[in-house]
Structures are given as structure tokens and as C-alpha cells.
Amino acid sequence: MPINELKDQLKCFFEPESVAIVGASRNPAKFGHFLLKNLIDFEFKGKIYPVNPHANEILGLRAYPSVDQIDDEVDLAVIIVPAPIVPKVMEDCSKKRVKGVVICSSGFSEMGKKGLELERKVLEIAKNSGIRVIGPNTTGILNTSNNFTTSFAPLPKFKRGNVAFIAQTGLFAAAAFWWIISTQPFGISKVVGLGNKCDVDDSEVIDYLAEDKDTEIIAIYMEGVKNGRRLFEVLKRVAPEKPIIILKSGRTATGAKASMSHTGSIAVDDRIFDAVCKQTGVIRVEGDFEELLDVTKAFALQPLPAGNRVAVVTLTGAGGVMAADECERHGLKLATLCEKTLRKIRDRMPSWASISNPVDIEPLFEAVGPEESLRISLEAVLEDENVDCVVAIFVSVPRFVPIIDMKRIVDVIERRRDKPVFVHLLGYKENVDKWTKELEKRKIPVYPSIKRCINALGALWKYKLRREKLKKANLITT
Amino acid sequence: MPINELKDQLKCFFEPESVAIVGASRNPAKFGHFLLKNLIDFEFKGKIYPVNPHANEILGLRAYPSVDQIDDEVDLAVIIVPAPIVPKVMEDCSKKRVKGVVICSSGFSEMGKKGLELERKVLEIAKNSGIRVIGPNTTGILNTSNNFTTSFAPLPKFKRGNVAFIAQTGLFAAAAFWWIISTQPFGISKVVGLGNKCDVDDSEVIDYLAEDKDTEIIAIYMEGVKNGRRLFEVLKRVAPEKPIIILKSGRTATGAKASMSHTGSIAVDDRIFDAVCKQTGVIRVEGDFEELLDVTKAFALQPLPAGNRVAVVTLTGAGGVMAADECERHGLKLATLCEKTLRKIRDRMPSWASISNPVDIEPLFEAVGPEESLRISLEAVLEDENVDCVVAIFVSVPRFVPIIDMKRIVDVIERRRDKPVFVHLLGYKENVDKWTKELEKRKIPVYPSIKRCINALGALWKYKLRREKLKKANLITT
Numbered sequence: 001m002p003i004n005e006l007k008d009q010l011k012c013f014f015e016p017e018s019v020a021i022v023g024a025s026r027n028p029a030k031f032g033h034f035l036l037k038n039l040i041d042f043e044f045k046g047k048i049y050p051v052n053p054h055a056n057e058i059l060g061l062r063a064y065p066s067v068d069q070i071d072d073e074v075d076l077a078v079i080i081v082p083a084p085i086v087p088k089v090m091e092d093c094s095k096k097r098v099k100g101v102v103i104c105s106s107g108f109s110e111m112g113k114k115g116l117e118l119e120r121k122v123l124e125i126a127k128n129s130g131i132r133v134i135g136p137n138t139t140g141i142l143n144t145s146n147n148f149t150t151s152f153a154p155l156p157k158f159k160r161g162n163v164a165f166i167a168q169t170g171l172f173a174a175a176a177f178w179w180i181i182s183t184q185p186f187g188i189s190k191v192v193g194l195g196n197k198c199d200v201d202d203s204e205v206i207d208y209l210a211e212d213k214d215t216e217i218i219a220i221y222m223e224g225v226k227n228g229r230r231l232f233e234v235l236k237r238v239a240p241e242k243p244i245i246i247l248k249s250g251r252t253a254t255g256a257k258a259s260m261s262h263t264g265s266i267a268v269d270d271r272i273f274d275a276v277c278k279q280t281g282v283i284r285v286e287g288d289f290e291e292l293l294d295v296t297k298a299f300a301l302q303p304l305p306a307g308n309r310v311a312v313v314t315l316t317g318a319g320g321v322m323a324a325d326e327c328e329r330h331g332l333k334l335a336t337l338c339e340k341t342l343r344k345i346r347d348r349m350p351s352w353a354s355i356s357n358p359v360d361i362e363p364l365f366e367a368v369g370p371e372e373s374l375r376i377s378l379e380a381v382l383e384d385e386n387v388d389c390v391v392a393i394f395v396s397v398p399r400f401v402p403i404i405d406m407k408r409i410v411d412v413i414e415r416r417r418d419k420p421v422f423v424h425l426l427g428y429k430e431n432v433d434k435w436t437k438e439l440e441k442r443k444i445p446v447y448p449s450i451k452r453c454i455n456a457l458g459a460l461w462k463y464k465l466r467r468e469k470l471k472k473a474n475l476i477t478t
Numbered sequence: 479m480p481i482n483e484l485k486d487q488l489k490c491f492f493e494p495e496s497v498a499i500v501g502a503s504r505n506p507a508k509f510g511h512f513l514l515k516n517l518i519d520f521e522f523k524g525k526i527y528p529v530n531p532h533a534n535e536i537l538g539l540r541a542y543p544s545v546d547q548i549d550d551e552v553d554l555a556v557i558i559v560p561a562p563i564v565p566k567v568m569e570d571c572s573k574k575r576v577k578g579v580v581i582c583s584s585g586f587s588e589m590g591k592k593g594l595e596l597e598r599k600v601l602e603i604a605k606n607s608g609i610r611v612i613g614p615n616t617t618g619i620l621n622t623s624n625n626f627t628t629s630f631a632p633l634p635k636f637k638r639g640n641v642a643f644i645a646q647t648g649l650f651a652a653a654a655f656w657w658i659i660s661t662q663p664f665g666i667s668k669v670v671g672l673g674n675k676c677d678v679d680d681s682e683v684i685d686y687l688a689e690d691k692d693t694e695i696i697a698i699y700m701e702g703v704k705n706g707r708r709l710f711e712v713l714k715r716v717a718p719e720k721p722i723i724i725l726k727s728g729r730t731a732t733g734a735k736a737s738m739s740h741t742g743s744i745a746v747d748d749r750i751f752d753a754v755c756k757q758t759g760v761i762r763v764e765g766d767f768e769e770l771l772d773v774t775k776a777f778a779l780q781p782l783p784a785g786n787r788v789a790v791v792t793l794t795g796a797g798g799v800m801a802a803d804e805c806e807r808h809g810l811k812l813a814t815l816c817e818k819t820l821r822k823i824r825d826r827m828p829s830w831a832s833i834s835n836p837v838d839i840e841p842l843f844e845a846v847g848p849e850e851s852l853r854i855s856l857e858a859v860l861e862d863e864n865v866d867c868v869v870a871i872f873v874s875v876p877r878f879v880p881i882i883d884m885k886r887i888v889d890v891i892e893r894r895r896d897k898p899v900f901v902h903l904l905g906y907k908e909n910v911d912k913w914t915k916e917l918e919k920r921k922i923p924v925y926p927s928i929k930r931c932i933n934a935l936g937a938l939w940k941y942k943l944r945r946e947k948l949k950k951a952n953l954i955t956t
Contacts, residue, residue: 034877034878110795111831111832112832153875153878154875154876154877154878156876156906167796168796169794169795169796174873174875174878175793175794175873175874175875175904175905176904178873178874178875178876178905178906178907179904179905179906179907179910182906182907182908183907221796223796223799249796249799249800249803250799250803251803252802252803252806252807253806254802254803254805254806254811254812255799255800255802255803255806257802258798258799258801258802258812258836259799259802261832261834261838262795262796262798262799262838287927287929288800288804288927288928288929289800289904289927289928290926290927290929290930291927291929316647316653317588317647317740318645318646318647318699318701318727318740320736320740321701321727321728321733321736321737321740322727322733322766322767323736324730324732324733324735324736324737325727325728325729325730325732325733326766327732328730328731328732328733329730333732334732334736352561352585352589353589354589354590354739356739358736360739360740395652395653395656396653396656397631397632397652397653397656398632398634398656399512399632400512400631400632400652426653426654426657426767427653427656427657428634428656428657428660429656429657429660429661430660432657448768449765449766449767449768449769450766450767451765451766451768451769452768
């Protein structure tokens, strides 16, 4: 499908001017109540039409007995009624010439044969009427640019930002969203829950987000792949332009079986999926949601490194050793520091201290204190032309390492925003949390583990390498 | 060395009746001040003798110009003076017939050839006088049972417990200790910083801790191995009795090089070290300090599983899929639940819901609410004779999942303390933190990542398997 046509078709999901909520409820314990309430709480500016044959008014809005009885155009219908009733609602939507539906209800292909039949029936009506479908079995859409959502889970006040999430799961996306909002420094542009993907799938949404000016990074939780060839083409086209990070579960036989009963997903050979990621420049995370966020945070806050030469500045020798181990695992090299850099650091250190990379700043710390030791060493390595990126390892030991003013440290880092800086903190949690907030507020990502810290930096480097390779290949082909 | 002789020799490090602090200082910015202050703050009951030729009194205690001028027996000397002065102090200790010294000072083998010579000189004096040495380049000892420490880093109020740490690093151990105290639910029996290990090494300390009634689990951060054969023998003897968890850095060429300049450690072939762990029943963690704590927490709070059949109880389908993936990676199997168990859960669920393992409790949640859904499902799987251990995945979505009383959930779990229960929580951080505290207070470990959660459970299972194999082999040999 040409990209403009696709954009036209999917626009109703993200920017509907009028939306019907089928299954809206006055009962505050029902999903249909939460859904409507989210739209009202977020002050969505489009027109909202609750649909419920047993109510005249819900949350102050006039309710309609069915979609086709709404006396206005309807761009999008959000359906949250028991699965067996959904075909009837689809018929109403068809009459009303609705452009798209988000089916939140579960009880479809994830429930075995009977559910699969129901899903097919729904899809048939949709195809015949030119209605695009997201779901079923999902929380659907959140668009932070216009405060629109189809989620039936209560959502927190979000922060707008450059990251879009696509998730093939409903409740997880809701809980994950709360986790993101309450722990992550980056903001969100769109969230798309795809559920069973009976119609709209990842490929189309990725293509749509590729054109979305608010989205710079696309993070995906995926269980199954419906159209592998198309996904491959889209990833190949989009990943070199906007980083795509994918967490794909159902990697093992046991996981794939569990996935079948969760979203009705068919297993994909994991090695093939891995190869697809490599060839398209996609960053695949192997872990779970934690790693997806670790890596997403890196892309959201930091530039790509120009090369793979890392300077490790550390207050703990052990931290330096572990960082060195992790760098090697990710194809990162410890930079050979310039003589000038060494001199800048050595100048202030006791004569007995030796200095190399990892830069153990403990002797400097003893000589000039915590803040100065960090400032001097970071400034020196950031100015070093042999250094492409920096890992800083610092600790909080109350009384010993007095409260330092992280703002002054950030000022130093900000002078060289072209070089990624990653931080690992350890020590007294209260201080670690405080410093983390201060640093991340100014876009310097902090990790509570060296492994996770350098894994995230390694992802930036891997992406940079793959992108260059792809762009070169494209130049040759075209 | 016979174990009783070793115990006699090392006792002075953990239970000294009198201790000299060589380099104690009145200057509150000096390490020698912190060191003395820690002992006073902890209300250590033994005799404390500050040694400093330039002071008559420090922190209210009479100071001596040198160790040999103390008019009492001295079990242990803690040395925190510049490296070049240490040989002189050793001579004094020798005259005084001190049993052991902890050398906190750095500037020895980790600093190259000159430092190595100095270290050899110190060791020679020690050998000639029968003095045992811990360090140099370390924070030394913390014994929580008698409030004794040789650490020059300010320490937090600790919690006594069943875990001993051995760490080949100083400041890291200090920061790590603050991190443990402010984030972990388990308590500590001993901390031993070994530094450059010029004399006392891991093997001896492990043997000592094997006999320590306060220690049930031994967690180790290691960079180098000095006497591989001896370490192998000790691990083989102790690991089947008390779980030993080792984080060994310097795994890669780059890491090994960094380790050389940190603790003067010689590289060990990582594959050999890996094989040693497998053969001795040691659990090796590959990651960093975070994984060491994840796994240590599991051993500290939970029993070993009788078998590898896991029931996954989850409020999120995606969580179930990822848990299934991780179980397979760690040799854990999804249990085939008894018909009785399925009936107990199905009874309260809507008719359309299907049930298997992972047990997706979302439909149960909708029918009976959050607390009841967790209670019913956990009770059912814990009573199932086909289930050896349980992974519970739960989310906090404010308003949607109301605040539930975790105490009632723990009551259910406590009825079957023979089966390990591991929890992963996701959602609104404030609630997640609150629930985590409530659960961990009652010895149910919680992890913010499914991968880390099942990795820790997997470590228990791996240990159980290895231990059984070793015990069987020992039966055959003897």
C-alpha cells in the first residue's frame, strides 16, 4: 500500500475527530467506564459518543443505543463489549461507515477454535466494509500529542517525548506504562497496543510512525509475526532512519506455546527473527521489559557515538574491571588516552598514583575531593580526540563522599553533547536516586548495574554500525 | 592446614580482643579517622589502641607512638599509613607479637614493580614473625556479630543475617555495602575485603566461614585466583554444605588487564574457572553486582525447590510468555497442573476463560478482584503435588488494581514454606516499592524484571542439582 494511503487509513486511530465508545458504562468498576473516563480526564478535544442501549447519559455525555444511531459522522469506534456481541457492533459500524475500530474485548483467537471463528467473522465484516481493525484483545491507542486514548486501564499523567511503543499485549502495556511514567526520564509520543493483530499489524504501525514527526525512537514488544516478508521490508526501510528496538518473546518452545494462548500467535523460528533484526538494523533485546527500557532510554537521551573508543572514569577499581569486561563483550574498545589527557588528570594526583584507562579516579578523589575529581577527569576524557564515548562510575558513601552538586558535573558533560556519556551509580540508595534524577533530568542516562549500563551503550554502537552498513549497501544498490 | 589451626589463625581478624589502629587520625577528612570512628560508633566491645606518633589522644582514646609501645597484648593491627611506611609498622607488629594485620593502605602490587617489591618485603616480615596478613589495598573486615570492623569507609547501621560477603576490592565493598543495606531484605554475617591477597586468600576465608554458625550463604566478588588447586579443593568441600555464589570479573582480555592494575591479579583462563564452578557446585553469576545480589537474595530468603516444575501465576499474558521463555533457558519446566488445581481456579472464572500454565488470572481478577484472584490461584498451585516452585507476576495499575493487602497473600504463601515463591512486580513505582517491602519483609523475594526473577530461581535449582550430583559422587568415592 502506498504510504499516503496507509497514513489516511490509520489516521482515524490516532487523530479521530469523532469517536464512539461502544460498551461505555456508568458502573465505575467496568472497563467501559474507565475507557470513557480516560478520554474525559485527558480533556480530549474530539467528539465523544458513548454507546450503551441501557443508558441515556454516561459521565455527562449523551449515550446512544447503537453506533448507527449516532447523528454525526464517526471516525473511530472503540469496542468493549463481550466478544459474542462484537459482530453485531461491527454491522452497526459498517452501516455508519466508520473508518476504523479498536476492539478491546478479549475472547477471540487467543481462546482457541471458537474464538478464532468469531475473529474471522469480525474481520470479514471489516474487510467488506473497508473498516480497519486494531485488536481484538488490546488496550489500543494512546496519542500524547492530542490526548487521545482507547485504553480501558487507568493511565497516569504522561510526559510527551520522542519514544513510541508498540505492544502486542493489553494489560501489560498498561502496567508497563505506569512503570515507564514513574521510573523513566524519557517522554512518550504514541503507545499502540495491537492485541491479536487480526488486521492492523506492526508493519503498518511502524510505517505510520516512521512518518510521525513526534516519534524518533520506536520500541516494540512482539509475540508473533503475521506477515514476515512485509515486516522485513518495513524494518529495512525504517530502522536506518529511526532506531527500532524490539523485545520479542516466545523465543523458546515453551514460550511460544504460552504465546499461542495469550495472543493466538504462531511461533516464528527465533534464529530467523534474529537474522532479520541483524539484516535490517533493528536492535533486538534478549531480556525482558527492563532491558527494553534500558536501551530505549539510551537512544532517547543520547547521541550515537562516532566510534567505539570508550573512556571509563571510575571511583572503584572493581567497577573499572567489570566495565572493561562488558566493553569487550559489546565490541567497544578502551580508548588509548592522549598524553595531554593523562597529564590533566595526573597533574592533580599524588605522585604514587598511576593512570590508564579505566581511569581510576580514587587517588584524584583523595587529593581534590569528589566533585573536582569527577569534573577534572570527565572534562579531560571528553576533550580527548581518541575518545568517542564515556562511562562514568561513581558511588555514594554518606559522609565519605559528601553530597556533591551533580549540576556542576552535568555542565561539564553538556559542553560535549556530541559524545555519549553513560553513568553507573552505586551506594546509599537515597543519594543514588537523587543523583539519578538530577542526571537524567538533563539527559544523562544512569543505570544501577554496569552490565546494563554498557549493554545500553553497546546497543547505540551496534545500531550505528548496522546503519552505516545498510546505508552503504543502499548506495551501491541504487 | 588443619581446619582448627586455620580457625585459630584467622580468629584474630574476626574476633580480636584488642586492636591497634595504626594511622588513626584526629583529622575528620582522613581514612584513619573514619576507621577509628566506625569502631566507636558501632560500640565494639574489644580494646582499641590508636597509634599515631603525633597525637596523645584521638576521639577520646589514648594514642600510642608505635604498636610496640602499647602496654597490652595486641591481637590485630589495622594499618592505614602510606605504603612506604608499612614495613616499619610491620617490624613494630613483629616485636609486639601481633597475630594478624589488616593492611588498608594501597600502593603495593597493584601499582607495578616498585609496589610489588614493597608487598614482598611486608610479606617476608610477616612470614618470619608468624603474622597473618589481610590486604594490602582493602577495607578488611566487618563482623556483625560483635560489631567489629576494619573498614575506613563510613558504614551504615547494618542488619545481621545469614549472608557473608568476600570481596577483592575496597571502596566497591563500601559502596556496595551501602547499596545492600539500603536495598536488600537479607542481613549480613561478615564482610571480608581481601584486596591484593598477599597472604590470606579466598580459600582460607571460605574455610573459616564454612565453620561460622552465623553464615549460611557465601557471596564472593573475585578478580584473581592465587592458588587455584587449593581454591578448587575448598570450594568442592564447602559449596555442597553452604551455597557459594561467585561474581568473577576479569573474564575478558580487556577486563583481565584492568584487573592487573586494580588488584595486581594475574589472569585466569575463564573457561577453566567456569569448569571449576560447575564441578564444585558453585553458582557463578556472569553479570555484575546486581546479579550477585539477585541470586544471593534468593538463597538468603527461600528454600531450595524439590524439583524443577514451576507454576507461573500471572495477571499479564505477556508476563506469562516471557516467564515461559526464561524457565526453558534455566532448565525449569512448566508444571502440568492437577485437575483439582485447575478446578479450584476455574470454578470462580467466567465460562469463556481457559486455564493452563502459565495461569493467566486476568479473568479471575475480573470476577473476584485482585486480592482474591491472587489468593485463590496461589493457594491452588502451592497445594498442587505437581508443582515444586511458583513464580507470581502481578501489576500495580492505580485505581484499576486497588491497593491490596499483601499480608493476606503472604499468609497463603507461608502455609507452604517448603516451596520457593518468586515474585515479579510491575506498574506504578510507589505501589511496587511498597508491595516489594511488604513481601520481602516476610522473605518472599521480589524482582523488577522477569528475567532476573527466573534467573534467581534457576540458580536455586542449578545449585540443588549440582549438590545432589556431588553428594552422590562423594558417597561412591567414600
